[in-house]
Amino acid sequence: DSGVTQTPKHLITATGQRVTLRCSPRSGDLSVYWYQQSLDQGLQFLIQYYNGEERAKGNILERFSAQQFPDLHSELNLSSLELGDSALYFCASSAGPEQGGGNTIYFGEGSWLTVV
């Protein structure tokens, strides 16, 4: 158990819909990351938040957005869903440098999204 919790574990929705994926980082971790993994694309970095602020952006579509709340949990919002958005979405967390954290990031078990 990595300590990173993601909900829901599985989600099936229709094209055009909107979903929200939720992540609770390890206790005390300030950095939260979102990754997308599909069969043909591998593990793709989407976005990173550090203590509530967006830190880095990767291959995140404009239809997708995320935020990190004061209690450090994070949500990834996916809208106008397309069939190609079907994937496993991972949240990960790590400690900040002032916490003595390195670049070891801990992943949750993922949220399976199927768009039909």
Next chain:
Amino acid sequence: LAKTTQPISMDSYEGQEVNITCSHNNIATNDYITWYQQFPSQGPRFIIQGYKTKVTNEVASLFIPADRKSSTLSLPRVSLSDTAVYYCLVGVNSGYSTLTFGKGTMLLVSP
């Protein structure tokens, strides 16, 4: 970010030692080398991290030559449960950093 190159796949048998080499020619002075393991439909799991020379833990060893342009993950006496994808990552040892995953190496362990 330093780019990494590792074999797409490797095959082994139970009980053998497996060495997976990763090339990172453009590694920066502050970069650390980290390896992750991923089973199907699970999140990647941290295995080992190093900066130079050799690091060993209860799971694996990491060998890093003096020029740090490559690294080798060594898995002693693999078992069937070691079948997984192994990722080599290079990045700054900071909680600010973002790790970019490549394709990884698919290790298949057979009986």
